Amino acid sequence: MDEAARVSSGIEELDRLLDGFYLGDNVIWYDDAGSLAWVFCQNLVVNSQRNKRPLIYVCFDRSPKNLLAKLGPLTSNPHLTIMDCFTWGKGAGSDVFLQFYREMPTDLSCRLVLVENPTDPEAFQKALYDLHGQMEGDVRFVFESLTGMQEVWGGEEQIIKLYSHACPRLYELMTLAYWVMEKKAHSEKLKAQINQIAQVVIDLSIKRGTTSLSVLKAEGRPDAVLYKPQVYWTRGIEVLLDNQGGASPLALGTEIKNLRAKRGLSQSELARMIGVTASNISQVESNLIHPSIPALIKIAEMLGVEVGYFFRSHYGLGGEVVFSSNEAKEIHLAEAPGDILQAKALLPPRIGAKAKPYFLNFRPGKRLMSHFLHHNGAELGYVLEGELEFIINGVVQFAQAGDTLYFTTEKPTAWNNPGLDEAKIFWLEID
Numbered sequence: 001m002d003e004a005a006r007v008s009s010g011i012e013e014l015d016r017l018l019d020g021f022y023l024g025d026n027v028i029w030y031d032d033a034g035s036l037a038w039v040f041c042q043n044l045v046v047n048s049q050r051n052k053r054p055l056i057y058v059c060f061d062r063s064p065k066n067l068l069a070k071l072g073p074l075t076s077n078p079h080l081t082i083m084d085c086f087t088w089g090k091g092a093g094s095d096v097f098l099q100f101y102r103e104m105p106t107d108l109s110c111r112l113v114l115v116e117n118p119t120d121p122e123a124f125q126k127a128l129y130d131l132h133g134q135m136e137g138d139v140r141f142v143f144e145s146l147t148g149m150q151e152v153w154g155g156e157e158q159i160i161k162l163y164s165h166a167c168p169r170l171y172e173l174m175t176l177a178y179w180v181m182e183k184k185a186h187s188e189k190l191k192a193q194i195n196q197i198a199q200v201v202i203d204l205s206i207k208r209g210t211t212s213l214s215v216l217k218a219e220g221r222p223d224a225v226l227y228k229p230q231v232y233w234t235r236g237i238e239v240l241l242d243n244q245g246g247a248s249p250l251a252l253g254t255e256i257k258n259l260r261a262k263r264g265l266s267q268s269e270l271a272r273m274i275g276v277t278a279s280n281i282s283q284v285e286s287n288l289i290h291p292s293i294p295a296l297i298k299i300a301e302m303l304g305v306e307v308g309y310f311f312r313s314h315y316g317l318g319g320e321v322v323f324s325s326n327e328a329k330e331i332h333l334a335e336a337p338g339d340i341l342q343a344k345a346l347l348p349p350r351i352g353a354k355a356k357p358y359f360l361n362f363r364p365g366k367r368l369m370s371h372f373l374h375h376n377g378a379e380l381g382y383v384l385e386g387e388l389e390f391i392i393n394g395v396v397q398f399a400q401a402g403d404t405l406y407f408t409t410e411k412p413t414a415w416n417n418p419g420l421d422e423a424k425i426f427w428l429e430i431d
Helices: 012-018 038-050 064-075 095-102 121-133 146-153 156-172 188-197 252-262 267-274 278-285 293-303 307-311
Strands: 026-031 055-059 080-084 111-114 140-144 176-182 200-207 210-218 230-235 238-241 329-331 341-345 355-362 379-385 387-392 395-400 404-407 414-416 423-430
Touching (some): 026 156, 038 064, 064 095, 146 156, 146 176, 156 176, 156 188, 252 293, 252 307, 267 278, 267 293, 379 395
Parallel strands (some): 026 176, 055 080, 080 111
Antiparallel strands (some): 200 210, 210 230, 230 238, 329 341, 341 355, 379 423, 387 414
């Protein structure tokens, strides 16, 4: 195959497995759960935009508002065109969906095309080919989904009629097309007919929380890649294939094993504590199976950690450095009523930081006859605005904007805001 005709999926390990996709490929994605193919479609969109290639996203299953939200920043690109076959398809022209077009953002960079008669297969094909004819160069397609088309058109015969016409045409036009199908929603006869026509067929399955990818057909590639399930994991938009048979990036079992060893517990002892067999714990620690959610909660309790501890490396929690204002949460301090002192925790609980930062807002003219925290370690505060007075060791102290406060073992026994404005304080609880 000519190198110029090779197209990346946007997933390096998948490209390595298949020797890449090629212009002309129609790729069928059999989705076991109805949501597994999404990340592969996202990667194709990302790669197309990176290489400044046009991509037509044909949507039968989501409203345009929902799809734009799912695609997020990817919609801020003029190389993306969305064919809305939902509004007048499953949406039945409801005003709640048409309202979107009346209020559509004016700064939308991608192109949105409302297909007015998607329930007619021939009208849909004409709209599709007319749109493609307006574009230059090699075009990519994502069809979401053949299952949605079947629901709108009312039968499998319409699906095979469309596909048997569109697949050869898109092949000759040197496009790359992704076609998504929910595996359990179609007959074996239809799948056999689709498989015969497509150039590439990929099965996505999920079992006991583990996802796997199997190549069922790949024209022009070695047969060695066929019918060999490849376990894979996703981390955001990233897809990791276990081509070498290694451990899962979500090494839950390894984390449990290490913690158990630190606690001096045997597999049998931990199993007895949570009500499972030692064999079950052995399989979990070998990353062969994942524990149920109730079992994982009990394991965390017995090993003295929060459940989130097991997921910190998988989701990059150890490397996070920026936290949006949306993650700061209002909290209630037991020793400080909300009408006196408002408090906001600036870091999410999952971080488990040794220093906990807060933003405090002390109401003017209010008095607090205790310290607002129960904490045995050191505390540090910085007055951002306003003024405060407090009593420590029987002595009244004053602080104003720009002052820093630092307490170790002795803590204030009373607080007061004597001013007319709120006192705003950055506070740090240090373990």
